[in-house]
Amino acid sequence: MSGGRGSGRIRRRLTLGTGVLAAAVLLALVGPGTASAEAVDGLCAGRKVRALPFSTGRVDIFKSRGYVCAVAIAKHTGARKTMSVSVKARGGRPARDKGRYTHRAGPVTVHAGHRCVWVTGKIDGRGVSSGWILC
Incomplete structure (x- = not known):
């Protein structure tokens, strides 16, 4: 009788071990490249769709599930x-962030x-304007 009980425990442990191993492999394959590609310091969700460079910095634009997020990043910190950054969906009001910062303005997000x-x-008085994009 004890043989039947022991084999159940062994099966559960093997199943748990297999699940943990599969999760570890998945994280090893997916984990390293996605965090840096998807967001600037984890501020914006989604994937980076544009970078708009200008003389004193750049604006990075991200898109995820109908939302657009932007961050202005200074070249020299x-x-x-x-600094300021704004995103406006056609027909809507802009989302803005403006102030005196050392590194970045934003993130600002709108549902587009x-x-x-x-x-x-x-x-610092220099900037960029995208025109209508991501149509």
């Missing part, structure tokens, strides 16, 4: 400088659905 968006970013 340290001293506080005036399938509409075009207009993204702007400015750092």
Whole structure:
């Protein structure tokens, strides 16, 4: 009788061990590349669809499930400088972040659905405007 009970425990442990091993392999294959490709310091969800460079920095744009997120990143960090970033879906109001920052402005996110968006970013008086994109 004890042989039947022991084999059940062994099967459960093997099943658990197999599940843990499968999860570890999956994380090893998927984990390293996705975090850096999907977000700037984990600020925006989704995948990076555009980078808009300009003389004092860049604006990174991300898209995920109808939402568009943008972050303005300074080329040189340290001293506080005036920075701003905004995202506007066609027909909607813009989401904005403006202030004196050392590294970045944003993130700002809007629900765009399938509409075009207009993204702007400015750092120390220099900036970029995308025009209507992601249509």
